[in-house]
Amino acid sequence: MTSGIRxxxxxxxxxxxxxxxxxxxxxxxxRGAMITVFGRCSVDYDGRASSRLEAGDxxxxxxxxxAVLVHTDEGQQPVNWQPPGCDHAVRxxxxxxxxxxxxxxxxxxxxxxxxxxxxxxxxxxxxxxELSVVGTEEDLRRRILEEPTLLEAGFTPLxxxxxxxAGAVDIYGEDSAGRSxxxxxxxxxxxxxxxxxxxxxxxxxxxxxxxxxxxxxxxxAPSVTDRADRLLARHGLEFVALEPTA
Amino acid sequence: MTSGIRxxxxxxxxxxxxxxxxxxxxxxxxRGAMITVFGRCSVDYDGRASSRLEAGDxxxxxxxxxAVLVHTDEGQQPVNWQPPGCDHAVRxxxxxxxxxxxxxxxxxxxxxxxxxxxxxxxxxxxxxxELSVVGTEEDLRRRILEEPTLLEAGFTPLxxxxxxxAGAVDIYGEDSAGRSxxxxxxxxxxxxxxxxxxxxxxxxxxxxxxxxxxxxxxxxAPSVTDRADRLLARHGLEFVALEPTA
DNA sequence: CCGTTGATCTCGTAG
DNA sequence: CTACGAGGTCAACGG
Numbered sequence: 363m364t365s366g367i368r369x370x371x372x373x374x375x376x377x378x379x380x381x382x383x384x385x386x387x388x389x390x391x392x393r394g395a396m397i398t399v400f401g402r403c404s405v406d407y408d409g410r411a412s413s414r415l416e417a418g419d420x421x422x423x424x425x426x427x428x429a430v431l432v433h434t435d436e437g438q439q440p441v442n443w444q445p446p447g448c449d450h451a452v453r454x455x456x457x458x459x460x461x462x463x464x465x466x467x468x469x470x471x472x473x474x475x476x477x478x479x480x481x482x483x484x485x486x487x488x489x490x491x492e493l494s495v496v497g498t499e500e501d502l503r504r505r506i507l508e509e510p511t512l513l514e515a516g517f518t519p520l521x522x523x524x525x526x527x528a529g530a531v532d533i534y535g536e537d538s539a540g541r542s543x544x545x546x547x548x549x550x551x552x553x554x555x556x557x558x559x560x561x562x563x564x565x566x567x568x569x570x571x572x573x574x575x576x577x578x579x580x581x582x583a584p585s586v587t588d589r590a591d592r593l594l595a596r597h598g599l600e601f602v603a604l605e606p607t608a
Numbered sequence: 609m610t611s612g613i614r615x616x617x618x619x620x621x622x623x624x625x626x627x628x629x630x631x632x633x634x635x636x637x638x639r640g641a642m643i644t645v646f647g648r649c650s651v652d653y654d655g656r657a658s659s660r661l662e663a664g665d666x667x668x669x670x671x672x673x674x675a676v677l678v679h680t681d682e683g684q685q686p687v688n689w690q691p692p693g694c695d696h697a698v699r700x701x702x703x704x705x706x707x708x709x710x711x712x713x714x715x716x717x718x719x720x721x722x723x724x725x726x727x728x729x730x731x732x733x734x735x736x737x738e739l740s741v742v743g744t745e746e747d748l749r750r751r752i753l754e755e756p757t758l759l760e761a762g763f764t765p766l767x768x769x770x771x772x773x774a775g776a777v778d779i780y781g782e783d784s785a786g787r788s789x790x791x792x793x794x795x796x797x798x799x800x801x802x803x804x805x806x807x808x809x810x811x812x813x814x815x816x817x818x819x820x821x822x823x824x825x826x827x828x829a830p831s832v833t834d835r836a837d838r839l840l841a842r843h844g845l846e847f848v849a850l851e852p853t854a
Numbered sequence: 855c856c857g858t859t860g861a862t863c864t865c866g867t868a869g
Numbered sequence: 870c871t872a873c874g875a876g877g878t879c880a881a882c883g884g
Contacts, residue, residue, distance in 0.1 A: 370665045372646050372726035374620050396667065396681045398644070400618050400731050410796070410862040411743030411852075419616045419733025421642065421669070429684045434735045435642045438675045438691050439879060441739055445684050445864075467870085470862075480618035483727060485646050487665025489680045493687055497657030499875065523868095528800060528835070529873065530868090549876085550656070553858065554774060558804035559874085562839075587857060589774070593808070606657075656877040685864060691879075713855085716877075745860065769883095775858065776883095795861085799873060805859090833872060 370487035376480070380459040383479045387424070387452045387461065390484035394426040399461070401479040405432055405442045409470025415441060422461065422474055424450055430463045430472055444472045499549045502582065502606040503532060506545070510535070513580065513602055517543065528566035541578055542567065548583035549606045556581060557593040564599070616733035622726070626705045629725045633670070633698045633707065636730035640672040645707070647725040651678055651688045655716025661687060668707065668720055670696055676709045676718055690718045745795045748828065748852040749778060752791070756781070759826065759848055763789065774812035787824055788813065794829035795852045802827060803839040810845070 375386050383399070390397040399422040405415040415432075420441070423431040430444035444463040448470075451462045459476040503522065510517045516538025524534035533545035544567055546560040564579035571577070579599040586594065586601055594601055621632050629645070636643040645668040651661040661678075666687070669677040676690035690709040694716075697708045705722040749768065756763045762784025770780035779791035790813055792806040810825035817823070825845040832840065832847055840847055 370648060370724070370726055372622065374622055374727060374729075376618065376620055396679075398667075400729075400733075402616060402733070407862070411741050413739055413741040413862080415739050416737040418735030418737050419731075420735060421644075421731060423667070423679065425679075425681050425683075427682045429682075431679075431684070433642075433669065433671075433677075435671050435731075435733075436673045436675075436692070437671075437880080438677070438689060439861095439863090443684060443862080445862090446682070468862090478616070480616055480731070480733075481620060481729060483620075483646075483729070485665075485667060485681075485726070487646075487648070487681075487726075489664030489666060491662040491664050493659055493661050495657050495659040495877075497877075528839075551856095554808060555801065555805070555859085558808055559801070562800060562804055589857080593774070653877075659877080683865085685878090689877085691877090714877090741862075743862075797872095801874085835872080 368486070371485070373484045375482045378479055378482055380454050380457070380476070380479060383459050383476070383482045384452050384454050386482045386484065387459075391424065391426075391450050391452070393484070393486065395484040395486045396426060397424040398422065398481070398483045398485075399424075399459075399476065399479060400481045401476045403432075403474050403476040405475075406473040407442050407471070409468055413442065417477065419480075424461070424463075428463075428465075430461075430474075432474060442472060442474075444470065448472075497549065497606045499532075499547050499606065502547045502549055502604065505604070505606070505608070506533060506547075506582065512604060513545065513582065526563055526566040526570055528562040531563045531567070534567075537578065541575065542571065543578045543580060545580050545582055548581070550583065551585045551587065552581065552583045552590055553587045554590050554593050556583065557586075557590050557597070557599065560599055561597050564597075614732070617731070619730045621728045624725055624728055626700050626703070626722070626725060629705050629722070629728045630698050630700050632728045632730065633705075637670065637672075637696050637698070639730070639732065641730040641732045642672060643670040644668065644727070644729045644731075645670075645705075645722065645725060646727045647722045649678075649720050649722040651721075652719040653688050653717070655714055659688065663723065665726075670707070670709075674709075674711075676707075676720075678720060688718060688720075690716065694718075743795065743852045745778075745793050745852065748793045748795055748850065751850070751852070751854070752779060752793075752828065758850060759791065759828065772809055772812040772816055774808040777809045777813070780813075783824065787821065788817065789824045789826060791826050791828055794827070796829065797831045797833065798827065798829045798836055799833045800836050800839050802829065803832075803836050803843070803845065806845055807843050810843075 428448040674694040
């Protein structure tokens with residue numbers, strides 16, 4: 363809600379006629395408001411996949427950035443949605459209030475058809491602040507760069523995001539014996555996928571250096587699963603237990 | 609909204625005093641309603657990570673299954689949230705309306721503190737239907753099982769979800785020459801991670817059969833990236849272009 | 855409960 | 870735009 367200067371505002375229609383609901387929604391879209399609709403609707407999606415949801419009571423949210431969310435009373439995730447960047451349209455059709463959300467590349471369409479509307483609301487306000495999160499992989503990286511001995515005595519970081527033919531490695535450096543070290547960081551307990559990822563980087567770097575000198579691969583995470591541990595051993599990779607924050 | 613029998617219902621308070629808002633929310637929680645609050649709030653989260661969001665105008669949704677969502681007017685994803693299964697509490701404290709959501713394992717806390725409330729709503733209804741989606745990896749699997757020649761002439765599927773020390777492979781079978789084949793399915797264009805995944809399965813199966821006979825690995829997806837293609841070649845893995853739906 | 859993987863993943867960032 | 874990997878990923882399914 364970077365809109366900003368005007369005071370926050372909320373409008374509400376209770377049990378509006380469909381045509382009144384349509385007008386309120388169309389007006390809200392024009393004003394760049396956030397809009398919610400609660401009522402009985404069916405939902406059709408077609409795009410990267412397709413889905414149909416028969417009639418039921420649900421909560422719809424339209425955001426001014428073009429996002430759409432359809433929520434039931436269960437689950438953290440919306441049952442249907444559309445990402446930001448979509449174009450909204452609203453119309454009355456065959457005794458229903460139809461909200462259409464379109465985008466291209468990929469071509470995707472979401473149709474929400476309300477046969478009954480219990481509430482339409484619009485919201486406008488300002489939200490000047492940014493979310494700051496602590497405990498990310500980035501924090502784990504900083505921790506190691508500030509105190510490389512946390513990884514092992516004698517470790518020297520040389521680069522972050524060093525590029526290899528397989529992608530960028532989190533930390534690249536040398537151990538006390540001068541051997542190249544690839545470090546892969548994970549903020550939480552890891553499974554086999556993280557081991558495969560580290561292995562790709564080690565392989566690629568060995569090939570890149572077309573050296574006979576082998577490259578060490580170290581996975582840094584709070585812990586590993588059994589399978590991941592066995593994979594590490596099988597591929598001669600190492601593990602250091604470390605959390606993103608002290 | 610499996611609640612069901614009673615007619616759908618929506619209640620609204622506009623610009624309520626904080627204490628009235630608190631009462632409406634507490635009542636909604638008791639009734640198992642879906643609740644929304646719009647107003648100026650700050651948000652603190654602590655659990656798997658931690659975060660703080662300074663005061664701004666946002667939309668909060670409390671679901672009867674214990675989920676919480678805090679939305680700004682931008683983005684598909686909530687800026688803060690709590691998964692289903694949390695316990696909600698609401699109180700007035702130091703001139704603010706505080707909504708607290710707690711869970712254990714992992715210990716996580718979300719605190720939303722409203723200094724101004726523009727609207728409180730509660731919603732109840734019924735949603736008897738299930739979402740059905742077409743175009744998933746499951747559809748791709750069915751397509752191949754019904755017509756194995758789509759993979760290649762002479763392919764015989766023997767099992768799905770066949771277990772290996774590295775995990776379960778999507779389709780396991782034999783080619784016309786009787787060689788073991790591991791098939792990994794992806795519903796959309798794939799990158800290096802999918803190739804690594806397939807490679808893990810092939811490695812594990814070769815070891816599992818402790819056979820000298822090599823195992824073929826086939827990646828099935830609409831398309832691959834350049835890097836993934838090179839990885840496939842390097843590891844002697846194959847690719848078949850196929851979409852989840854005809 | 856943990857482990858593993860899919861997802862209309864979303865999101866950011868780099869090229 | 871595509872590609873690649875992180876994410877408080879979530880959600881489903883299995884052991």
